Amino acid sequence: MRRRIWIAVILLAVVALGARLLLVTRDLPETLTAGQFDTLRADHPRMRAFLHGMPKGGDLHTHLSGAVYxxxxxxxxxxxxxxxxxxxxxxxxxxxxxxxxxxxxxxxxxxxxxxxxxxxxxxxxxxxxxxxxSTRWFVPTLAVPSGHDQFFATFGKFNAATGGSEWDSTAAAIAAMTFDQIQQYQAESAQYAEFMVTLLEGEDRRRLAQAIGSETDPAAMLAALERAGLSQAVATKAEQMKALVARIDALRDCKGDAAKPGCNVAFRFLAQVNRNGSPADVFTQTAHAAALVRAVPGIVAGLNYVGPEDYRVSLRDYRTHMKWIAFLARADVPVALHAGELWLGLTPPAEMDFHIREAVEVAGARRIGHGTAIGFERGMDSLLSEMRARGVAVEIALTSSDVILGVRGKEHPITTYLSAGVPVVLATDDAGVSRIDLSNEYYRAARDYGFGYRSLKRFAHNAIAHAFLSEADRQVQRAKLDQSFAAFERATADALPLRTKVKLVLAALVPPLP
Structure with a gap:
């Protein structure tokens, strides 16, 4: 009897080992690549180099002017x-x-x-x-006491270099900045980006906002904008955006050669709305942005509210803004929102417990930018469950949260979101101002939070899964990313000596301890 028990135990062990071996070798290049990445954890320069070459899907949260060095x-x-x-x-x-x-x-x-x-x-x-x-070598002073203040002050200082009061000069600057960035993304193995840009400025914006007058009802405000020529302003901008894309394509000069810098990167724009303007101005920007997305969704893919969330006007009007977005964007305009980019000490606690929930439940945001203050939200667990159920992704910008809010390490909620099953994407926010790139955010995620190769790979796939793309375009980008990962993993595995491959496979056979 005892002999039979031992035979059964041995057989079960053999079956379990065989099943584990089958699982490990089912995708051997991925297994070897993941194992090789784990060996680099003590060698930060090599880990950084590895991540620079690893496919990263895309950057869904980047302000175009803030991205330029x-x-x-x-x-x-x-x-x-x-x-x-x-x-x-x-x-x-x-x-x-x-x-x-x-x-x-x-x-x-x-x-x-x-x-x-x-x-x-x-x-x-x-x-x-x-x-x-930028924030290079920033040291607090009495005049500029925080990274938050330094960060947001930079935009006014370089704004004149991003265009002028006329659309022609602005378009030229947007084209140059876009070309600059897609070259950078291609160099670090990213294939897609959504750039936040301001697309309603100057006399049109002032004239339309003035037409609202004293109206406060959203339907009446929208009607006033329509009477003042909103539709024509949108039609004009739509044609300008088509010309802008043609201008960028001329700079790329791909001519079927995807190897040229920038030719292997797809992009869309997000119409950004300055949330710290007057009510009429914010409503006008939002109405224009929503209508523009409907007019040219393959160019302007969605809208986002920008500007410090902790500023007085943004805090005062936050709930109203969320209602306006719901009214104007409805279900057909993709919305990503900076929400919960707050921290204790920056604003009173009472201002921190509803922003993310309102963005999700009222404004219908499909993605949340930053979401740093999730721990201060009322009913955090129920909100996380709702985000998971709705498939609302969180755009995590680790360096930005560190620089602007001083939130880093265990204080940052990235693992909270992941443990709740909320989709996470890594993003740069403002790479030029923060002096980083997308690869650096993957590096910080691995270095500071211990994420392994497969977790980082999932972040890259999430960037395509939650991009504001048509389903057909998403399928193209997903297939492209799959091909990029397959090529990367084959190259990584092929470069390993046989002895190292055997060691990595044997190490993978032993499941990690919980």
Missing amino acids: AERFVAWAVRDGLCLRRADWAILPRPEGATAEQPCGTDPAVAPIAEAVAGRQGQTTYDLLINAL
């Missing part, structure tokens, strides 16, 4: 003859009526940026300017 803005400002005000390190346009002798006007504190960064002191000026236009 300050060095590019300075180069463009020099090329375009822009000016520098040293008092606050702001790039300024040339004043109207400026002469060749005084191209930046009569104020001695404002000089051509080309002159400011030239000569014996040019490098010092250049370095200080780069620091001012």
Whole structure:
């Protein structure tokens, strides 16, 4: 009897080992790649290099102007003859009526940026300017006491280099910035991006907002915009966006050669709405953005509210904004929202316990940007369950949360979302301002939270699964990502010596301890 028991035990062990071996070797290249990645954890430079080459799906949360490195803005400002005000390190346009002798006007504190960064002191000026236009080497001062303040102040300083008051100059800048970024994404093995841009500015925006007058009912506000020419403004912008894409395609000059820089990256725009304007201005931007998505969904794929969530106007009008989005976007316009980009000390606790829930339940957001304050939400667990059930993804920007909110390590809720089954994607937010790239966010996820290769691979797939794409375009991008991972894993496995392969397979046979 005892002998039969031992035989049964041995047979069960053999069957279990065989099943485990079958599971491990079913996709041997992936198994070997995952095992090889685990061996790099103690060698951060090699781990970073590995992740730079790993396919990363896409970046769903990136502000186009904030993604560009300050060095590019300075180069463009020099090329375009822009000016520098040293008092606050702001790039300024040339004043109207400026002469060749005084191209930046009569104020001695404002000089051509080309002159400011030239000569014996040019490098010092250049370095200080780069620091001012980003968070590089940021050190708190009484004037700028936090990374939050430094971060948001940079946009006003480099804004003049991102275009002008006319659409032609703005379109040229958007095209240049987009081309700049898709080249960067291709270099680090990302294949898709959604760029947040402002698409309603100048006289059209002012005129439409003024037409709302004292109306406060959303239906009446929308009717006032329609009477003032909203549909025509949207139709005009739709044609401009088509021309903009053609302009970007001309810069790429692919001609069937996907190996050229930027040719292997697909992109869409998200119409961003500045949430810290007057009620009429915010409603106008939102109405225009929603209508524009309906007009050219293959170019402008969705909308998002931007600007500090903790500012006075945003806090005051937050619930109203969510209702406006629901009214204007309805079910057919994809919405991603910055929500819960808050932390204790930045705002009163009472302002932190409803933003993510309102974005999901009222505004119908399909993706949440940051979501850092989930732990302060009323009924957090029920909200997480609802997000999981609805398939609402969270765009996690680890460096941005660190720089802006000081939230890092175990304080960050990335593992909370994952343990609740909420889809997570990794994003840069503003790579240029934060001096990072998408690969760095994968590196931080692996270094700081111990995520393995398969978890990182799932983040990459989530970026395509939750992109604002048509189903046909999503299938194309998904197949492309699958092919990229297959090629990456084959190359990684093929480069390993046989002895290493055997060791990695044997290590994979032993399940990790819980």
